[in-house]
Amino acid sequence: MPNGPVIRTYGPRRTSYTPPVAQHAAAARPASTGAPSDLLAPYLVREEPYYRAVADEVELYEAAYSVRMPMMLKGPTGCGKTRFVEYMAWRLGKPLITVACNEDMTASDLVGRFLLDANGTRWQDGPLAVAARHGAICYLDEVVEARQDTTVVIHPLTDARRVLPLEKKGELIEAHPDFQIVISYNPGYQSLMKDLKQSTKQRFGALDFNYPEHDIEAEIVAHESGVGIEVAKNLVHIGERARNLKGHGLDEGLSTRMLIYAGSLIANGVAPLAACRVTLVRPITDDPDMRDALDSAVTTYF
Numbered sequence: 001m002p003n004g005p006v007i008r009t010y011g012p013r014r015t016s017y018t019p020p021v022a023q024h025a026a027a028a029r030p031a032s033t034g035a036p037s038d039l040l041a042p043y044l045v046r047e048e049p050y051y052r053a054v055a056d057e058v059e060l061y062e063a064a065y066s067v068r069m070p071m072m073l074k075g076p077t078g079c080g081k082t083r084f085v086e087y088m089a090w091r092l093g094k095p096l097i098t099v100a101c102n103e104d105m106t107a108s109d110l111v112g113r114f115l116l117d118a119n120g121t122r123w124q125d126g127p128l129a130v131a132a133r134h135g136a137i138c139y140l141d142e143v144v145e146a147r148q149d150t151t152v153v154i155h156p157l158t159d160a161r162r163v164l165p166l167e168k169k170g171e172l173i174e175a176h177p178d179f180q181i182v183i184s185y186n187p188g189y190q191s192l193m194k195d196l197k198q199s200t201k202q203r204f205g206a207l208d209f210n211y212p213e214h215d216i217e218a219e220i221v222a223h224e225s226g227v228g229i230e231v232a233k234n235l236v237h238i239g240e241r242a243r244n245l246k247g248h249g250l251d252e253g254l255s256t257r258m259l260i261y262a263g264s265l266i267a268n269g270v271a272p273l274a275a276c277r278v279t280l281v282r283p284i285t286d287d288p289d290m291r292d293a294l295d296s297a298v299t300t301y302f
Contacts, residue, residue, distance in 0.1 A: 037134045037135075039134055040095040040097075040136050043095035043096055043136055045089045045090040045095075046090075047090075049086045049087045050083075050220075050223060051087035052212070052219060052223075054213070054216055057084065058088070062088075062091075068162070069180075069205045070180065070182070070203055070204045070205070071180070071181075071204060071206070072182075072183050072204035072205065072206040073182065073183070073185075073206075073207050074184070074185060074186075074187050074206055074207070074208050075184075075208060075209030076186055076188055076209075076211065076252065076253070076255065078255025078256055078257030078258060079210060079211050079256055080220075081184045082098070082184070085184075088137075089137050094135075094136060094137050094178060095131075095134075095135075096136065097127045097130060097131045097136045097137070099127050099128070099138070099141065100141050101140055101141060101145045101146040103145055103146070103147060105145075105150055106147075106150060107149070107152075107153045108126065108168075109126055109150075110128040110129075110150065110153055110154075111125075111129050111153055111164060111166055112124055112125040112126040112166060112168075112169070113168065114168065123169055128153070128154070128157075129166065129173060131179055131181075132173050135176035135178030136178070136179065138180070138181050138182070139183075139184070140154070140181070140183045140184070142184060142185055142186065143183040143185050143196070144185040144186070144196055148196075148197060151197075154181060154183075157175060158200075158203035159203060162174065211253075211255070212256070217256055217259070218235075220256060220260075221256065221259045221260055222263070224260045224264075225261075225262075225264040225267055227263040227266050227267045235259045235276075236259060237300075238297050239254040239255075242254040242280070242284070249285070249287065249290045250284065254280055258280055258284075259280070261279040261280075262275050262276050265278065272302035273299065273302055276302065277295065281295060
């Protein structure tokens with residue numbers, strides 16, 4: 001595969017055949033060391049994001065990237081999936097294009113569309129096409145929120161073909177050697193009407209994420225919010241008690257992100273009880289009894 005993107009128009013099927021072993025060898029070669037294009041410069045992660053590894057996820061992701069394996073990050077909201085992708089993009093020196101998926105997102109939002117301007121009609125690549133053409137990591141955040149007919153467009157990029165059809169333009173983009181696709185979703189929100197198809201899931205390697213162990217989570221909260229470690233540990237205790245209520249009145253437990261919010265307010269002089277009510281109790285439930293239970297947990301530690 002050449003060092004840059006290859007674009008070819010639709011036409012007769014090629015008669016040449018690349019043996020699977022050769023395909024695997026091509027995929028396994030190291031990333032291109034060339035500088036990203038000017039178009040991708042804004043997507044470079046220039047400063048190291050803080051990420052506290054909890055197991056071997058960093059090494060596993062690096063191995064997956066070395067063979068350009070599409071990756072799926074699974075875990076509850078606010079547990080560090082997005083931060084992990086940002087950290088890995090920085091560590092690998094690759095641009096990161098993030099797409100926040102939603103139920104109104106269409107395939108055109110991902111791959112591109114024709115636009116009208118003063119000079120007539122022009123084609124505008126979508127974020128997935130930009131990443132595939134020029135060699136970025138494309139991160140589809142909470143991909144399960146997108147319609148299933150939209151997520152199908154990623155299939156040709158997530159198997160041995162590594163191509164992206166631009167049907168409206170009549171082109172086929174062969175993915176740049178540095179391109180990788182990463183998706184995330186929260187298995188807790190699965191339903192019969194809102195889940196990834198098996199034909200999509202089985203195209204990805206997967207890493208499971210969860211809230212860290214107590215001491216590690218306290219370390220993260222202290223680092224990110226600026227509070228002392230003892231205050232951080234108390235916040236984590238509150239978070240753990242709330243997570244035990246999941247399925248017993250709460251749809252979702254308190255995330256690490258929410259604990260950092262509470263710590264940030266406390267570090268800025270807000271009384272702990274008030275900070276916890278604003279960031280931990282009020283956003284997560286409107287049920288009076290559940291609020292009382294969470295308020296009791298807060299007063300236990302503050």
